[in-house]
Amino acid sequence: MAPLRRLLAASGVGAAVLVTASCGVLPPLPPAVLPPTAIPSVESTLAFDGPDTIDGFTAQQHVAVRLRVTDCGGWSNGSGFIIDESRIITNKHVVEGATHIEVTTYDGRDYVAIDSLVAPVADLAIVTVDAQFADVAELSDRSLTVGDPVTIVGYPEGQRLTVEDGYFVRTEVDSVLDTGEHVDAIRAHTLPGNSGSAVFDEDGKVIGIVYASDTEQWTGAWNVRWLKELLDDPSLWQANPAPC
Amino acid sequence: MSPADGEPTAMQAVDAGTSAAQDSPVTGARVTPDAVPGAPAAGTADADQAPTTPSPAPRRRLRWLWATLAGIAAAALVVVTAYMVVVTNGWREYASDLEASLEEVKALAAQDRADRDAMEERLAVVESQLETANARITDLANEEANALDSQAALRDAVEAMIECADKRQEIIRVLTNPSLYFPQGTNAVRAEVDAFCQEVQTSYYEKLAGE
Numbered sequence A: 001m002a003p004l005r006r007l008l009a010a011s012g013v014g015a016a017v018l019v020t021a022s023c024g025v026l027p028p029l030p031p032a033v034l035p036p037t038a039i040p041s042v043e044s045t046l047a048f049d050g051p052d053t054i055d056g057f058t059a060q061q062h063v064a065v066r067l068r069v070t071d072c073g074g075w076s077n078g079s080g081f082i083i084d085e086s087r088i089i090t091n092k093h094v095v096e097g098a099t100h101i102e103v104t105t106y107d108g109r110d111y112v113a114i115d116s117l118v119a120p121v122a123d124l125a126i127v128t129v130d131a132q133f134a135d136v137a138e139l140s141d142r143s144l145t146v147g148d149p150v151t152i153v154g155y156p157e158g159q160r161l162t163v164e165d166g167y168f169v170r171t172e173v174d175s176v177l178d179t180g181e182h183v184d185a186i187r188a189h190t191l192p193g194n195s196g197s198a199v200f201d202e203d204g205k206v207i208g209i210v211y212a213s214d215t216e217q218w219t220g221a222w223n224v225r226w227l228k229e230l231l232d233d234p235s236l237w238q239a240n241p242a243p244c
Numbered sequence B: 001m002s003p004a005d006g007e008p009t010a011m012q013a014v015d016a017g018t019s020a021a022q023d024s025p026v027t028g029a030r031v032t033p034d035a036v037p038g039a040p041a042a043g044t045a046d047a048d049q050a051p052t053t054p055s056p057a058p059r060r061r062l063r064w065l066w067a068t069l070a071g072i073a074a075a076a077l078v079v080v081t082a083y084m085v086v087v088t089n090g091w092r093e094y095a096s097d098l099e100a101s102l103e104e105v106k107a108l109a110a111q112d113r114a115d116r117d118a119m120e121e122r123l124a125v126v127e128s129q130l131e132t133a134n135a136r137i138t139d140l141a142n143e144e145a146n147a148l149d150s151q152a153a154l155r156d157a158v159e160a161m162i163e164c165a166d167k168r169q170e171i172i173r174v175l176t177n178p179s180l181y182f183p184q185g186t187n188a189v190r191a192e193v194d195a196f197c198q199e200v201q202t203s204y205y206e207k208l209a210g211e
Helices: A002-024 A224-232 B010-018 B056-176 B187-210
Strands: A064-071 A074-082 A087-090 A098-105 A110-118 A125-129 A149-154 A162-173 A182-187 A198-200 A206-213 A218-223
Touching: A064 A087, A064 B056, A074 B056, A098 A125, A098 B056, A149 A206, A162 A218, A182 A206, A206 A224, A218 A224, B056 B187
Parallel strands: none
Antiparallel strands: A064 A074, A064 A098, A074 A087, A087 A125, A098 A110, A110 A125, A149 A162, A149 A198, A162 A182, A182 A218, A198 A206, A206 A218
């Protein structure tokens, strides 16, 4: 009996040794459950390459307004953009001497101005409207370099709202109003009525305000820094009385 | 006779027979190992010669060793075989689960693809409708603004015509008694009013023509 027991014991030990030694060679058991990665996660390939607003108009169109200005000699049109919930920025030459100002938004809503102020140097004006605008323009902090793309949103000749693409050309001395100040020269197609239109940079922020143009696609714009100075110091604004 | 008498009993005889190494089974005479033919004798010249066949004890140990090794191998083989069977079955089930999961994913992917296609179609329709609606909104806003512009222009024209009519009424009053109003004569006043009214009329017709 003793040899048999020895045989069995030795066999067990030997088998255990062999099994243990072969652990590195034998394949392992499969996982008890499927790993989570068995069902791959897939990212949606759907992409909407449209406006960033819910109604299909761009944020830049939302803040664009059309002005109808009545003065002592008649009336005229201009463009502008919403700067806060009740104020609009446009050109001084658009509203100077106005007796009555009406504002129309991109969707046809009409508002009446209750006050207007003009800048002392730059061709800029601020119009206060009896309204509560939901969308307001953001002002850019960047500096334009030659070739930078820009977008001008306004109402040429008082007609339909348009979006014109262009690019920054250079900074030059104002030769239209002869203020002696530097303005931005932009290559873009604009017309009378675009005066006061916002110039947007690549980020959709206001980088300038259109004030002049010619038939050779030259467009002049006051840099947004002029507007920032006026907004930072409201005492710089001047009254805009009607001469009649 | 009792066993105590020294007489050998049957048991004793058997015992004596089993110790044949010491006693001759025939004669009962005592035999020493030296007497066994072929057995090496200690201290003799024969004792130095190597045995021609192994002794039974080492041979048995060798057999036990081989048997033990064979047992170990057999046991290990049984264990490994059993393990491999378990592993094979486990992986087979795992592969089956993976296949089922794959079918599920394929079904989900097909459904998602169909949903995406349907969504893209709807999105294209909605985009087209939105574009049309936005163009219409822009047109309506423009038409309304232009209508208000025309209204402002007409208001200007009406105001000018009212002024024209007032001035002509004044001319009529002057004509009835010219010396009271214009000592220098009425021709200059009439020419001035006519020019003004003509300008108003021209401006009004130009406006109408432009619309």
